[in-house]
Amino acid sequence: MKIDKRHLLNYSILLPYLILSVLGLIVVYSTTSASLIQNGLNPFRSVINQAAFWVISLLAILFIYRLKLNFLKNSGVLTIMMMIEVVLLLIARFWTQEVNGAHGWIVIGPISFQPAEYLKVIMVWFLAFTFARRQQSIEIYDYQALTKRKWWPKQLSDLKDWRFYSLVLILLVAAQPDLGNATIIVLTAIVMYSVSGVGYRWFSALLTGIITLSAVFLGLINIVGVKTMSKVPVFGYVAKRFSAFFNPFKDVTDSGHQLANSYYAMSNGGWLGRGLGNSIEKRGYLPEAQTDFVFSIVIEELGLIGAGLILALIFFLILRILLVGVKAKNPFNSMIALGIGSMMLMQVFVNIGGISGLIPSTGVTFPFLSQGETVFLFCQ
Missing domain, CATH: 1.20.58 (Methane Monooxygenase Hydroxylase; Chain G, domain 1)
Structure with a gap:
């Protein structure tokens, strides 16, 4: 008996995805319109661009949905x-x-x-x-x-x-x-x-190894100094971010500028926020306010409560994806779902960790909310 694929749709994943996508368009408009107006451009330019790629993403979803798994x-x-x-x-x-x-x-x-x-x-x-x-x-x-x-x-x-x-x-x-x-x-x-x-013991061993190596690496940088470490090839690019991680207020005009203003944005927001569109930091104070540090602006405008609800929705979506992986009987289906869910969880963790100073900032965008066609397509 042939099963209609419409009956296999998981609405507990589809509906959060649609809600987050719409929220993303609203946030993109809020974080980009002020700078666009200052430059004499259409304030809807970025959100229109983002919406166009959302439509492309929906078409990509439809195409993948109709594919046979053997592909x-x-x-x-x-x-x-x-x-x-x-x-x-x-x-x-x-x-x-x-x-x-x-x-x-x-x-x-x-x-x-x-x-x-x-x-x-x-x-x-x-x-x-x-x-x-x-x-x-x-x-x-x-x-x-x-x-x-x-x-x-x-x-x-x-x-x-x-x-x-x-x-x-x-x-x-x-x-x-x-x-x-x-x-x-x-x-x-x-x-x-x-x-x-x-065996589960290998995960414990890997996790312990990662935590130990990270602690040793950060300790080494703190002892040797960021300036010395910046001479290492490739590491020079992230040297300033490590400097900001240790003390963002030591050099507010340079290395600590982003993280310090991220703190100011979150402090301005308080519990209930300043209101959608009323962020101070996005008006030239916080660089990359529409991409890497977009969630700082979300907290400033919607407050900890509003930002917490968005985080809860994203975590619910991730949890539902992981649950699909856990319940799947086919190993390939299971690992695809677990991998995608884990990847989204890691991206949220790295972004939130970066804007809050829990880990060094890495320039990773926030799923759904950050401006950028690639990020938007990836979230689909």
Whole structure:
């Protein structure tokens, strides 16, 4: 008996997605209209652009919805997508102009996009495809089923290990340099490895290792000094952000400018906020108010209560996606859902951690609310 796909729609995921998308358009207008008016431009310019890409995203959703699942399990299709992604990352790194210290954006006429954003989804797809095919071996050999080969190949014919491909792609993102997205990809990969069927003790070991290495790294920077560490290749780009992380008010006019004004924005908001559109910080005080630090403006305008409700809605959406993964009987379906849910959770954590000073700022955008066509398409 043929089942109508309409009966398989999960409205507990669809409705939060639609609500967050509309909220995103409202927030984009609120955070961009003032600067557009100051420059003599149409105040609706950014929100119209964002809405156009939302329509494209809806069409992409419809296309994916009508696809047969076997299409995603085709190794040839996945290989082609990964090769295209590698080419785009190389183009972004070596043949594009630097934007805010990085080479992550490709601009074609009026359209710009960030290949690293799409790599997040491709990595989830790749790891789900790889781990799902080894379920029987994992049940017998545990983690050894995923680590039989040596991760570093001695010859071209050995390029078959998922760790090698993952490492290459992550390094390409880090070389942009885009340490924020690289961190999200690494954390998502660790979660997917942990839910692939290996013993839970390996997740505990990985989590302990990450926390220990992070503490040692931050301690080393604090002892050696940010100026010394800034001489290290690639790290120079993020040196100021680490300086702001340790004390944003030490240099409010330079390294600590963004984080300090993020604090001011959240302080201005209080419990109930100043009202939608009434932010002070977005009027030239807080750089990247419409992208990296958009949630600071949301808190300033809607208050902790309003921002908390938005966070609750996003966490509900993520939880429902994760629940689909937990309940799925097919390993590939399960890991795709768990990977996407984990990736969104990591992005929210990294963004909120950055604007609040819990972790060094990484330039990661906030799902749904930040301005940017790539971010909006990624959230679909």
